[in-house]
Amino acid sequence: MRRIVLALAAVILLVGCDRGPEWQTRYIGGLMPELQFRLTDENGQTVTAAAYADTVNLLFFGYTSCPDVCPITLGQMRQVLDRLPEGMADQIRVLFVSVDPERDDPESLRRYADFFGDRFVGLTGSREQLDTLTRRYRTTYGYGEPDAQGNYPVSHGSAVYAFDTQGRAQLLIRGEDTIDAILADLIRLVQG
Amino acid sequence: MQTIDWGYLLTPYQFSPVIVGVTVVVLALYIRGARAAAQQQLPVGFGRHLAFFAGLTLCYAVLHTRFDYYAQYMFFMHRLQHLVLHHLGAFLIALSAPWSVLALGVPVGIRKRGLRPLLCNPMARGLYRVLQHPVVAPTLFVGLIYFWLTPSVHFDAMLNLRLYHLMNASMLVDGILFWWLMLNPSVQHAAVRLGYGRRILILVLITLPQVVLGAYIALSKQELFDIYALCGRAWPVPPEVDQQLGGLLTWIPAAMMSVLGILVVLRMLLHQEQAQSEAPNPTAAEVDDGDSGRIRSTP
Numbered sequence: 001m002r003r004i005v006l007a008l009a010a011v012i013l014l015v016g017c018d019r020g021p022e023w024q025t026r027y028i029g030g031l032m033p034e035l036q037f038r039l040t041d042e043n044g045q046t047v048t049a050a051a052y053a054d055t056v057n058l059l060f061f062g063y064t065s066c067p068d069v070c071p072i073t074l075g076q077m078r079q080v081l082d083r084l085p086e087g088m089a090d091q092i093r094v095l096f097v098s099v100d101p102e103r104d105d106p107e108s109l110r111r112y113a114d115f116f117g118d119r120f121v122g123l124t125g126s127r128e129q130l131d132t133l134t135r136r137y138r139t140t141y142g143y144g145e146p147d148a149q150g151n152y153p154v155s156h157g158s159a160v161y162a163f164d165t166q167g168r169a170q171l172l173i174r175g176e177d178t179i180d181a182i183l184a185d186l187i188r189l190v191q192g
Numbered sequence: 193m194q195t196i197d198w199g200y201l202l203t204p205y206q207f208s209p210v211i212v213g214v215t216v217v218v219l220a221l222y223i224r225g226a227r228a229a230a231q232q233q234l235p236v237g238f239g240r241h242l243a244f245f246a247g248l249t250l251c252y253a254v255l256h257t258r259f260d261y262y263a264q265y266m267f268f269m270h271r272l273q274h275l276v277l278h279h280l281g282a283f284l285i286a287l288s289a290p291w292s293v294l295a296l297g298v299p300v301g302i303r304k305r306g307l308r309p310l311l312c313n314p315m316a317r318g319l320y321r322v323l324q325h326p327v328v329a330p331t332l333f334v335g336l337i338y339f340w341l342t343p344s345v346h347f348d349a350m351l352n353l354r355l356y357h358l359m360n361a362s363m364l365v366d367g368i369l370f371w372w373l374m375l376n377p378s379v380q381h382a383a384v385r386l387g388y389g390r391r392i393l394i395l396v397l398i399t400l401p402q403v404v405l406g407a408y409i410a411l412s413k414q415e416l417f418d419i420y421a422l423c424g425r426a427w428p429v430p431p432e433v434d435q436q437l438g439g440l441l442t443w444i445p446a447a448m449m450s451v452l453g454i455l456v457v458l459r460m461l462l463h464q465e466q467a468q469s470e471a472p473n474p475t476a477a478e479v480d481d482g483d484s485g486r487i488r489s490t491p
Contacts, residue, residue: 028351138423140424
């Protein structure tokens, strides 16, 4: 019995120690599959993750008519990119995936993404493509009831997934993470 | 009125060959075993069959249908899923004492060369004895609930598919083991004598930490499990409502399952007193020759 307790304690200690230097946002290395998708870009062309493989990628799900979470989150990313050391922003992309393909055509996606900056890429896809991608990153989305004008809310995840240049999921950035924390982690991610 | 799309509801959210495989094998073994038992005039009883199929169906339904989608994206649905796996489904399966039937369903060759050596293996028996220890089993039963509800652990389990499956499997297996210890008709169990009185004591004791945890979650002012907001909920429910419902489901039905367990144990106690002088039921003696407590269903 004592031997079992000791063995368990050893396992817990080992698991507890198996961490690199602390990240300031949520580290998710090894928990999620690598970046992979087939979607439609702002030109209406089919793209895969390979097209963006040369940079660190920040993946975020939303929709352009989103009143709060999307503009706030993308604005936050914009602030972070602006504060990066010279030239570093070129090594990062923000992939904004609209889960509302009904309303978000390539043109409106382009306008929306350009508003935040040239490092922002608007993407969307068929329901199947979106389902495959959201399932892969264990997130979901759904549509609410339309109002008199036909506008409807869309529920979606609020997290930003950060992938390194190898396409490995590394961080989950949450709304409550500070700009400083995100900045420090992104610099570390770009520097590899 | 909308028609219900059963095909959609029964299609798994994420197809798992392991869940399908295990379910098919267990079902096949059980049906074969039940046929063999009927041929050999071994009474199993309709109630036991019913309990087994109900338990198995419930567990499958929460793991491998559209239910699983809601369990992944709604905290209270996740609590409902674990209530079935750890409490209700496991309870029904243990209540059906299916081991003798399952063993009868194993093809003779495998039974001789695979099952019997495994059941006689000192390592396997030792492990089983540890897991069924009257202190270890309830500690593990409650400990697993606390472990998977530790916010950081819960976060990882909800993000990583393998951990998610491990979490669900551990809840089901541990649930069956625990309830088997409580509901086994035999008092002499895995070399540990666990009388009905002590079982009732254990069942009372395990409610306390579950009530504390459920109440803590339900009454907590802060959002304990932010993973559901991060990943998006299945439908728009305020986070605090989701958490309160989840806490209540951890709190009340879990405690009620203990009450149900106590009732079953009391009934066994009553039967034991009534049947004190009668000969033991021969059901399981045919299946194993008394070389293991594992597949015995009656004393």
